[in-house]
Amino acid sequence: MTIDLEDLALDEGGHILLERALAGLRPGEQLEVRGRSGGLSLMLGAWARSHGHRLLPAADRPMPAADRLSSDELSDGPSLVLEKGAAHDQRWSGAVRAGEPGGVLPRADRTWGLAARGALVEAGGPKLDVAWVERDHVWADIAPTLYARAAASQWDPNTIIDWTPPSGVPDDIEDAVVQIMTYLVENEQAALMIPARMLGTLHPHYREVMQLLASQVADEARHVEIFTRRALLTRGQMGRSGADGRESLQTLLNEPDFTLASFLLSVLGEGTFVDLLKFIHDFAPDRVTADVTRLAARDEARHVAFGVAHTAYIAHSDPAFLGRLRGAVERRHEALRDTAGLNQSVFDGLVLLAAGSWEPAAIRRGWEAVQGLQRRMDEGRRRRLAAIGFPDGEAAELSALHTKNFM
Amino acid sequence: MSTPLVIGSVAYDPKVVTIWEGFRGFLRERGIETDFVLYSNYERQVEDLLANRIDLAWNSPLAWVRADRLARARGLTVVPLFMRDSDRELRSAVVTRAGSGAETLSDLRGKRVGVGAVDSPQSTLIPLSYLRSQGLVPGEDFEVVRFDVGVGLHGDHVGGERDAVIALREGSVDAACVLDANLIVFSQEGTVPSGYLSVLGQTEPFDHCMMTTAPGADPEAVATLNDAFLAMSYADPTVRRLLDLEGLKQWLPGRTENYAALERAVDETGFYDAEGNITADDYRP
Ligand SMILES: [Fe+2]
Ligand SMILES: [Fe+2]
Numbered sequence: 166m167t168i169d170l171e172d173l174a175l176d177e178g179g180h181i182l183l184e185r186a187l188a189g190l191r192p193g194e195q196l197e198v199r200g201r202s203g204g205l206s207l208m209l210g211a212w213a214r215s216h217g218h219r220l221l222p223a224a225d226r227p228m229p230a231a232d233r234l235s236s237d238e239l240s241d242g243p244s245l246v247l248e249k250g251a252a253h254d255q256r257w258s259g260a261v262r263a264g265e266p267g268g269v270l271p272r273a274d275r276t277w278g279l280a281a282r283g284a285l286v287e288a289g290g291p292k293l294d295v296a297w298v299e300r301d302h303v304w305a306d307i308a309p310t311l312y313a314r315a316a317a318s319q320w321d322p323n324t325i326i327d328w329t330p331p332s333g334v335p336d337d338i339e340d341a342v343v344q345i346m347t348y349l350v351e352n353e354q355a356a357l358m359i360p361a362r363m364l365g366t367l368h369p370h371y372r373e374v375m376q377l378l379a380s381q382v383a384d385e386a387r388h389v390e391i392f393t394r395r396a397l398l399t400r401g402q403m404g405r406s407g408a409d410g411r412e413s414l415q416t417l418l419n420e421p422d423f424t425l426a427s428f429l430l431s432v433l434g435e436g437t438f439v440d441l442l443k444f445i446h447d448f449a450p451d452r453v454t455a456d457v458t459r460l461a462a463r464d465e466a467r468h469v470a471f472g473v474a475h476t477a478y479i480a481h482s483d484p485a486f487l488g489r490l491r492g493a494v495e496r497r498h499e500a501l502r503d504t505a506g507l508n509q510s511v512f513d514g515l516v517l518l519a520a521g522s523w524e525p526a527a528i529r530r531g532w533e534a535v536q537g538l539q540r541r542m543d544e545g546r547r548r549r550l551a552a553i554g555f556p557d558g559e560a561a562e563l564s565a566l567h568t569k570n571f572m
Numbered sequence: 573m574s575t576p577l578v579i580g581s582v583a584y585d586p587k588v589v590t591i592w593e594g595f596r597g598f599l600r601e602r603g604i605e606t607d608f609v610l611y612s613n614y615e616r617q618v619e620d621l622l623a624n625r626i627d628l629a630w631n632s633p634l635a636w637v638r639a640d641r642l643a644r645a646r647g648l649t650v651v652p653l654f655m656r657d658s659d660r661e662l663r664s665a666v667v668t669r670a671g672s673g674a675e676t677l678s679d680l681r682g683k684r685v686g687v688g689a690v691d692s693p694q695s696t697l698i699p700l701s702y703l704r705s706q707g708l709v710p711g712e713d714f715e716v717v718r719f720d721v722g723v724g725l726h727g728d729h730v731g732g733e734r735d736a737v738i739a740l741r742e743g744s745v746d747a748a749c750v751l752d753a754n755l756i757v758f759s760q761e762g763t764v765p766s767g768y769l770s771v772l773g774q775t776e777p778f779d780h781c782m783m784t785t786a787p788g789a790d791p792e793a794v795a796t797l798n799d800a801f802l803a804m805s806y807a808d809p810t811v812r813r814l815l816d817l818e819g820l821k822q823w824l825p826g827r828t829e830n831y832a833a834l835e836r837a838v839d840e841t842g843f844y845d846a847e848g849n850i851t852a853d854d855y856r857p
Contacts, residue, residue: 176759211753217821289809
């Protein structure tokens with residue numbers, strides 16, 4: 166086989182043509198190289214050595230070489246012959262495919278590292294230090310669909326919301342809004358950190374789950390932003406953060422198991438949160454408050470959908486898993502036994518928001534509205550627990566153990 | 573457990589530690605105990621080899637020449653054990669700026685030629701000897717401009733060679749002596765653009781580094797180690813990482829016939845005497 170590099174030098178891309186020509190040969194076979202670039206035989210010899218090939222010594226070549234002549238004289242095109250080495254074949258001899266691009270395997274190999282799903286992976290290289298490598302621990306069949314939906318539903322907080330400060334909101338009601346927003350931000354920060362931590366320990370073979378979690382993190386980042394901006398919109402000051410509320414969120418961060426954390430956060434926590442956001446939206450005293458809660462609730466619905474689907478996926482293949490879920494709820498309840506749950510000022514703020522004024526009759530209506538909210542939250546949790554596979558009675562029992570802090 | 577074989581190596585780069593740690597682990601898994609000692613320069617390594625303070629030395633070609641001379645002078649033998657596939661048939665080139673007007677080597681008469689460090693086989697000793705063989709006596713027919721970087725490393729440090737090419741680019745020398753591989757390297761790293769250099773002449777092929785045994789090394793242990801090195805396969809991913817770092821695909825048996833040009837250069841410059849003593853007066857490793 167012969168290749169003519171014409172005047173292309175090896176230090177300006179000529180090696181690409183050599184690689185292409187050598188790819189068609191077996192180790193030990195020869196490639197005749199022609200060309201008239203300066204120093205070709207020198208560079209060819211050096212290139213061959215460093216790639217495990219051999220430039221045959223002049224004496225072994227079919228035609229006399231003119232290596233010792235200047236580059237101009239080399240342009241007559243002496244015959245240079247490369248003998249292909251085995252290094253390239255050896256490098257790829259132990260390579261394996263990292264699964265198939267179109268589907269996920271029950272178990273992902275850590276030695277694939279960061280290789281794309283379906284890529285041909287050279288043996289060696291660092292093992293990926295991830296904890297979650299089994300499909301049943303992380304997967305839900307709906308993940309690709311949810312990710313596509315999430316990607317299509319991204320929005321820009323700066324343009325989608327008219328941030329003109331509201332006028333006419335009474336001071337006391339604004340106080341309540343600021344306090345509620347402050348509370349929402351700390352919940353959003355927990356909701357951001359938990360999937361972010363899972364992301365870092367998930368094998369990227371389960372790419373759609375990784376992408377979905379990443380979009381979830383991005384969603385929560387936006388939620389942190391919009392609630393913060395609404396809180397600061399008129400006063401430039403945040404509200405209070407109660408120790409018990411943070412204690413409740415800390416128990417979510419303390420759960421190391423991917424599925425259990427996803428269950429506690431998404432199925433129970435964010436599920437409950439969706440009802441809360443709808444409530445605030447319905448009783449919002451101004452358009453910005455209504456917009457930020459509506460937009461966040463829309464994202465949260467996807468987070469809940471994945472949590473439910475993923476938990477149900479495991480529970481259906483392993484009914485004994487329900488016992489572990491139950492244990493997680495009980496452990497969290499136990500850990501929060503000595504805390505009051507929801508910050509009183511947040512609870513009172515919700516009542517005042519729904520009341521709209523300090524009139525005793527209005528306060529009663531607000532109180533009843535919050536009672537109604539808590540009933541809806543409970544019903545929603547029971548419905549989702551039933552979807553996962555819990556019998557109705559047990560679902561009711563577990564729902565009652567959920568934190569009073571909503572998330 | 574047998575006494576470990578101690579291998580000397582010159583620490584011309586931090587990666588040397590990774591490489592020899594890696595080989596040590598590889599050999600230990602095969603029941604071969606070794607240790608390694610790092611040197612800042614080849615001269616002390618060779619002296620320690622001859623004194624049997626180490627069992628093997630990963631020698632530059634110049635270090636091989638000295639070890640061999642020292643051994644012969646004392647009636648001893650050092651054995652060329654194995655070498656990298658990439659250390660066979662290197663060539664160096666005498667280059668100038670393309671379009672400088674110099675067409676042949678004789679055009680360098682009365683000019684300035686940049687070379688690497690005083691102890692660099694590939695960019696000083698061998699090419700200067702080559703020019704002499706072409707009728708150009710260094711220091712008489714042309715001026716030698718030396719770029720001493722990493723003296724004692726026998727040219728393992730590419731800095732002197734690069735400085736010579738930079739000097740050529742900047743016009744303070746009229747030609748430079750470089751290893752064939754560095755023609756590509758200096759272009760890739762942007763020291764000079766592609767096509768900037770024109771080749772006026774090139775040396776005959778020569779060989780480079782050599783694993784060398786001490787006169788007193790246990791032949792049986794050395795043979796076992798030799799077999800283990802020659803058996804390293806590029807198909808093994810663990811070994812491949814080390815071979816890639818060390819810049820080879822396969823270890824090959826040692827051979828010495830391609831050191832003739834270097835031997836000649838050492839004699840011509842009086843770098844070492846026939847007994848292996850350092851006689852170059854401006855060499856401070
Ligand atoms: Fe959120
Ligand atoms: Fe969320």
